[in-house]
Amino acid sequence: MGGIGSGARRSTHIGNVEEVLALDIRVLRRLGVVHPGECTCDTVHWSIGGLSASSARLRVDLSDIERGGVMAISGEMSDGAIKQHIAIEMVPSPFGGHRCYFICPTSGQRCEVIYYTGGRFGSRKAQRLSYAVQGMNEISRARRKTAKLRSRLSGSGDQPRPRGRNRIDTVRRLREAEFEAKTLYLDRLRNLADRSGAQRIPGDAR
Incomplete structure (x- = not known):
């Protein structure tokens, strides 16, 4: 007979993609580092909290379109x-x-993003990584969605600030996400108040 938790399903994940360095081939292509029919060289820099974390030299040879190519990473x-x-x-x-x-x-499968762990790059599954949102509750996911939309409006990261109809749509989605996060939070408070016998819920109108 096994001990406590011996029958529980063990997690195979060892970290989150948000916590490791990554290379996105779509971003590299927008930057001109990945260009079919050409051989290019460039240096990529990663930062955490605005501070330089690591850098690597990339040599991407795609001169033979039919046969594919290779990216050499050193640094x-x-x-x-x-x-x-x-x-x-x-x-x-x-x-x-x-x-x-x-x-x-490792797996030989196609992927658009490779992640760095254990001294080498590989796909998310091969590196046994998960997304942070997978371990979040509803409130945390709603707040995360709100934060991402705010970041999108400010133009942080690799994406420019949305303009015109895109900005109007992003603002609308942000308002909906803020309302959802607040509703979920108040619902949770009400459930806790019901259990404790409290007479008033924060945020309720008198």
Whole structure:
């Protein structure tokens, strides 16, 4: 007979994607680092809290479109030096051009984002990473959604500030997310008050 919790399903995840360094092939393509038909070199920098964390030199050779290419990564990471090659597959797009994918060196599967853990890059599944939202309750997820929309409006990160109809739509979604987060929070307070016998709930009108 096993001990307490011996029959529980064990988690296979060892961290969250938000906590590790990553390379997104879509972002690299927008920056001109990944360019079908060319061989390019550039340096990428990661920062945490506005402070420089690590940097690496990328050499992306996509000169042979039909055969695909490879990205060579070299540099000093937070836990030591890295020298790794990641294969890139180019898939013809129905609207012309090509769509690029990393090939995970562990699983061999296509992916658009690779994550750094254990001294090397790989896909999320191969690196056994999960999303932070998976471990959140409803209120935390609603607040996270609100924070992301606020960040989107301010133009932080790799995306520019939305304009015109996009900005109007983002503002509308932000207001809805704020209302949802507040409603969930008050519902939770009411449930706690019902259990404790409290007479008044914070936020209730008199």
